[in-house]
Amino acid sequence: MKTKPAKWICVGSADKLKHKPLQQIVAGKVPIALSCRDGQFGAISGVCTHAGGPLGDGRLTKDGFVVCPWHNWDYECQTGKARPGSTDTVPSHDVKIEGGDVWVNAEPGSKRVKSAHPAHPLTREIRREPGPLRVAGISTTAMSAGSPRFSTSENLLQAALDHAEAKGAKTRLLKVNELKIRTCEGYYSKGAGACTWPCSITQQDEKDEMTQIYEALVFWADVVLVSTSIRWGAPSSPYFKMVERLNCVQNQVTTHDKVLIRNKTAAFIITGGQDNVQSVAGQMMMFFGEIGFTFPQFPFVAHSRGWSAEDMENNVAYVKEHEELRDGARALTERCLAMAEGLVARGEGPAKVQRGGRKAGRR
Numbered sequence: 001m002k003t004k005p006a007k008w009i010c011v012g013s014a015d016k017l018k019h020k021p022l023q024q025i026v027a028g029k030v031p032i033a034l035s036c037r038d039g040q041f042g043a044i045s046g047v048c049t050h051a052g053g054p055l056g057d058g059r060l061t062k063d064g065f066v067v068c069p070w071h072n073w074d075y076e077c078q079t080g081k082a083r084p085g086s087t088d089t090v091p092s093h094d095v096k097i098e099g100g101d102v103w104v105n106a107e108p109g110s111k112r113v114k115s116a117h118p119a120h121p122l123t124r125e126i127r128r129e130p131g132p133l134r135v136a137g138i139s140t141t142a143m144s145a146g147s148p149r150f151s152t153s154e155n156l157l158q159a160a161l162d163h164a165e166a167k168g169a170k171t172r173l174l175k176v177n178e179l180k181i182r183t184c185e186g187y188y189s190k191g192a193g194a195c196t197w198p199c200s201i202t203q204q205d206e207k208d209e210m211t212q213i214y215e216a217l218v219f220w221a222d223v224v225l226v227s228t229s230i231r232w233g234a235p236s237s238p239y240f241k242m243v244e245r246l247n248c249v250q251n252q253v254t255t256h257d258k259v260l261i262r263n264k265t266a267a268f269i270i271t272g273g274q275d276n277v278q279s280v281a282g283q284m285m286m287f288f289g290e291i292g293f294t295f296p297q298f299p300f301v302a303h304s305r306g307w308s309a310e311d312m313e314n315n316v317a318y319v320k321e322h323e324e325l326r327d328g329a330r331a332l333t334e335r336c337l338a339m340a341e342g343l344v345a346r347g348e349g350p351a352k353v354q355r356g357g358r359k360a361g362r363r
């Protein structure tokens with residue numbers, strides 16, 4: 001690399017700066033991750049090569065690597081090089097101490113290198129493949145395959161999916177509790193640009209099965225039916241685990257003005273031994289509306305035996321015996337299919353949307 005003339009900038013007193021192992025500073029206009037390890041200062045670019053995370057706000061490991069606070073990529077604190085096995089680097093900057101002050105050369109001593117990573121399949125163009133209507137059922141019951149029991153919400157969901165098949169639609173059932181889904185690690189709380197599409201967990205962890213939900217919601221399905229039990233007046237914990245990982249779908253609207261869910265219909269099946277159906281439905285409709293779904297008239301069916309019904313042993317029996325609950329689920333399917341037919345006929349949905357007052361942080 002042809003080096004430019006040095007542009008030394010005084011960034012503060014060495015005595016003061018040495019107390020923090022790592023900090024984000026600015027030399028002139030250049031963000032720098034300044035480290036101090038065993039009394040030795042190091043300066044590398046403060047902008048992560050992955051997605052621009054502020055490296056100086058991360059942490060310094062014992063073996064001298066700066067770990068990005070966004071998604072944990074790491075770089076050697078003096079050279080900016082990644083660990084062996086990766087060629088990604090951030091520029092390094094010379095440092096000197098003069099008159100008790102730390103000086104950083106704002107001109108980098110090495111280049112940024114971003115190696116070509118194969119594009120993740122979820123980054124492909126969003127386009128509806130031709131074919132019959134497609135209905136994805138997402139069961140968020142807490143019942144697991146390892147302990148199979150009758151799930152009232154999943155039973156109604158299955159009735160809805162069977163009816164969709166009978167009407168000529170293709171169906172797919174995803175059981176959240178049987179997928180290996182990592183918990184959202186809240187990157188958005190570190191910075192708007194830290195929450196990426198695809199989710200950085202998905203990009204880094206091939207074993208994470210949230211991809212199946214993303215594929216179904218963003219690409220495959222015209223209709224998404226989500227079923228949940230009521231737990232303490234709210235949807236189930238698997239439901240929230242999934243929803244938190246869908247932050248990245250919502251944040252694409254906020255940070256990139258990009259709508260991923262286009263012309264798709266969602267509806268809900270809610271069952272609980274006790275009450276709070278309307279609150280659960282409200283939560284689900286709010287969230288799925290926020291990520292871009294539209295709803296048919298009367299977008300949920302629900303069953304609850306009321307607050308005073310503590311005889312839970314009768315709850316499953318009630319659902320098994322009352323065919324009208326499954327009739328309700330089938331009618332919901334028909335409303336969804338009718339709506340989806342109209343939406344699909346309109347062609348591709350909008351990729352951008354005007355949302356007054358909510359500014360995108362990064363583009």
Ligand code: FES
Pocket residue numbers: 048049050051052053068069070071072073
């Ligand atoms: S690891 Fe630094 S921005 Fe993703």
